[in-house]
Amino acid sequence: MSAKREKKVTWVEPPKMGIAEALYLPAIAEGLSTTFKHMFQPRKTKQYPEETPTLPPNYRGIHRLNRDEKGRVKCVACFLCATACPANCIDIVAAAAPKDDPNWADRDKYPAKFVIDELRCIYCGMCEEACPVDAIELTSIYNMTGKSRDGMLFDREKLLDVFDETSKRPGDPVRTHRGALGPASEIIAGAQKSAAPMSNIGEKAGP
Amino acid sequence: MLVELWNEYWPLLSAMLVVLIAIPTLGLYMTYIERKVAAAMQDRIGPNRVGPLGLLQAVADGLKIFLKEQVVPAHVDKWIYLTAPAIGVVTSMLAFAVVPFGPVSPEGPHTGFRFIIAPGVEIGLVFIFAVSSLSAYAIILGGWASNNKYSLYGAIRSCAQFISYEIPLGMSVLGVFAITGSMNLEKIVYQQSSFLEWNIWWQPLAALIFFTSALAESNRLPFDLSECEQELVGGFHTEYSGIKFVLFFLAEYTHVVTISFLTVLLFFGGWHLPGLTDPADPTAMGTALRLLVLLAKVGVVVFFIMMLRWTLPRFRFDQLMGLAWKGFIPLSLFNLLGVMIVISLDLSPYWMTLFSLIVFLVAGALNVSQLNNRLRSPSSPTIRTRAEGAY
Numbered sequence: 001m002s003a004k005r006e007k008k009v010t011w012v013e014p015p016k017m018g019i020a021e022a023l024y025l026p027a028i029a030e031g032l033s034t035t036f037k038h039m040f041q042p043r044k045t046k047q048y049p050e051e052t053p054t055l056p057p058n059y060r061g062i063h064r065l066n067r068d069e070k071g072r073v074k075c076v077a078c079f080l081c082a083t084a085c086p087a088n089c090i091d092i093v094a095a096a097a098p099k100d101d102p103n104w105a106d107r108d109k110y111p112a113k114f115v116i117d118e119l120r121c122i123y124c125g126m127c128e129e130a131c132p133v134d135a136i137e138l139t140s141i142y143n144m145t146g147k148s149r150d151g152m153l154f155d156r157e158k159l160l161d162v163f164d165e166t167s168k169r170p171g172d173p174v175r176t177h178r179g180a181l182g183p184a185s186e187i188i189a190g191a192q193k194s195a196a197p198m199s200n201i202g203e204k205a206g207p
Numbered sequence: 208m209l210v211e212l213w214n215e216y217w218p219l220l221s222a223m224l225v226v227l228i229a230i231p232t233l234g235l236y237m238t239y240i241e242r243k244v245a246a247a248m249q250d251r252i253g254p255n256r257v258g259p260l261g262l263l264q265a266v267a268d269g270l271k272i273f274l275k276e277q278v279v280p281a282h283v284d285k286w287i288y289l290t291a292p293a294i295g296v297v298t299s300m301l302a303f304a305v306v307p308f309g310p311v312s313p314e315g316p317h318t319g320f321r322f323i324i325a326p327g328v329e330i331g332l333v334f335i336f337a338v339s340s341l342s343a344y345a346i347i348l349g350g351w352a353s354n355n356k357y358s359l360y361g362a363i364r365s366c367a368q369f370i371s372y373e374i375p376l377g378m379s380v381l382g383v384f385a386i387t388g389s390m391n392l393e394k395i396v397y398q399q400s401s402f403l404e405w406n407i408w409w410q411p412l413a414a415l416i417f418f419t420s421a422l423a424e425s426n427r428l429p430f431d432l433s434e435c436e437q438e439l440v441g442g443f444h445t446e447y448s449g450i451k452f453v454l455f456f457l458a459e460y461t462h463v464v465t466i467s468f469l470t471v472l473l474f475f476g477g478w479h480l481p482g483l484t485d486p487a488d489p490t491a492m493g494t495a496l497r498l499l500v501l502l503a504k505v506g507v508v509v510f511f512i513m514m515l516r517w518t519l520p521r522f523r524f525d526q527l528m529g530l531a532w533k534g535f536i537p538l539s540l541f542n543l544l545g546v547m548i549v550i551s552l553d554l555s556p557y558w559m560t561l562f563s564l565i566v567f568l569v570a571g572a573l574n575v576s577q578l579n580n581r582l583r584s585p586s587s588p589t590i591r592t593r594a595e596g597a598y
């Protein structure tokens with residue numbers, strides 16, 4: 001090991017101990033006075049079921065599946081969330097959109113099955129970040145309970161219900177672009193307008 | 208015949224009944240008080256759901272414990288395993304046989320109700336030390352019978368701790384015996400009837416050593432190395448649950464109460480509070496007042512012990528042993544020496560105070576160099592890095 005003194009490192013000598021430290025009692029008295037003072041400070045306890053906490057706007061609770069402007073499930077079954085999920089708790093079965101239905105004419109795929117195991121989820125929010133169309137979002141619901149493990153497997157309808165329930169509340173605004181499907185769909189729309197289809201995107205994203 | 212027996216034994220029986228009922232109830236409520244105190248120190252509220260202010264929490268806990276399933280693990284030595292908690296409770300309660308829990312007078316007839324089970328025991332304190340150190344058996348047997356390495360480690364630690372702290376505990380009060388000329392607790396209290404005659408003024412060092420060692424004996428934080436969670440899971444009571452587990456804690460809380468009583472009786476004038484109580488006042492009012500004074504003082508000490516618990520971090524084991532062997536035993540010896548000199552030269556007792564303080568300060572001064580040496584010793588890992596990297 002080199003005997004050179006590192007320039008960037010600040011060397012700190014251990015403080016000299018005096019008689020006060022050696023007798024221990026002053027330090028104990030100081031500690032006791034700190035704890036004693038705390039006895040008269042205002043309590044920080046929240047009486048939970050009666051008092052509910054005010055959550056920060058980016059709180060990550062139970063998921064919801066957003067609806068688009070036509071009320072359809074916004075998810076395009078791209079599997080990005082399931083791929084990103086570190087807990088492997090999203091189970092999606094994709095299906096082709098019913099093309100003959102005029103309501104679904106503008107869509108290619110949709111999730112025939114979309115199940116999130118809320119017990120396995122670690123509420124990391126990676127799914128929300130991964131979703132290209134902002135279809136999946138985490139809400140501020142933190143006190144969800146179920147009577148069985150199966151009851152905590154939230155399927156598509158239930159997740160859509162969570163959307164219906166929470167989207168009207170002030171705490172959980174829809175964080176997506178209304179109208180268009182989302183940022184990714186805008187890229188595609190823009191790309192189509194400039195008559196330079198998919199290849200363009202490929203170049204932009206780059207390998 | 209029966210009436211005679213009754214007349215002879217009812218004071219004994221009633222005193223025993225008071226102790227037998229009061230101590231477990233107190234133990235139950237000490238958990239509540241402890242939780243409240245801990246909460247207050249941590250800016251929380253503490254138990255407040257069961258009953259007004261959570262006062263019924265202790266009752267609910269007690270009920271729950273009694274209704275719990277009695278689990279005896281298959282790998283334990285069943286009989287020893289079951290006896291250990293009982294030994295703990297019995298030995299810690301036995302100490303109360305000679306501890307006055309209210310005002311008693313050292314001489315005079317012991318008729319009617321009295322606040323002590325066995326009055327006039329001349330070897331009072333020796334008896335207390337003898338029986339309360341028996342509670343080491345509860346821990347070592349519990350740890351041994353559990354057939355679990357963590358339990359055994361906890362028990363061994365506890366044993367070492369008991370043996371080490373028994374010495375300063377006994378030696379620190381020798382000074383008090385020498386001053387009073389008796390080991391009878393009633394006489395020791397009687398002797399401190401005026402404020403300036405409290406033993407704390409003459410024996411401050413002994414009081415410190417006694418209190419700390421007694422705390423170490425009771426296995427409470429900062430001395431609870433025998434149940435240190437980080438290293439030993441639960442220590443000696445890892446395999447215990449339900450009522451058996453609670454009996455261990457009842458023993459611990461009884462110990463705390465005993466310590467508090469002894470500290471007050473030995474050093475803080477017992478039921479005397481000059482200006483408020485008159486030691487010669489025999490009326491019921493006077494007795495009640497003295498009882499209140501005693502209980503208030505004990506309450507303050509109990510509160511202080513709880514404050515210590517939530518203030519001080521746990522000792523490391525070598526520090527714990529070092530404190531007893533390198534600190535308290537020499538200190539209490541020197542303190543005793545001071546008492547001897549003062550008594551045999553017939554000096555004013557305040558020389559003892561001076562002597563105590565000098566001994567304490569000298570010990571501190573010696574410790575300064577030791578602390579600084581330790582900080583600079585090459586065996587300390589932080590210093591080693593510096594020594595290799597910088598010098």
Ligand code: SF4
Nearest residue numbers: 085121122124125127
């Ligand atoms: S929050 Fe995290 S763990 Fe939960 S579903 Fe989304 S990606 Fe998976």
Ligand code: SF4
Nearest residue numbers: 075076078079081131
């Ligand atoms: S990432 Fe979004 S669009 Fe893709 S499957 Fe998940 S929720 Fe649906």
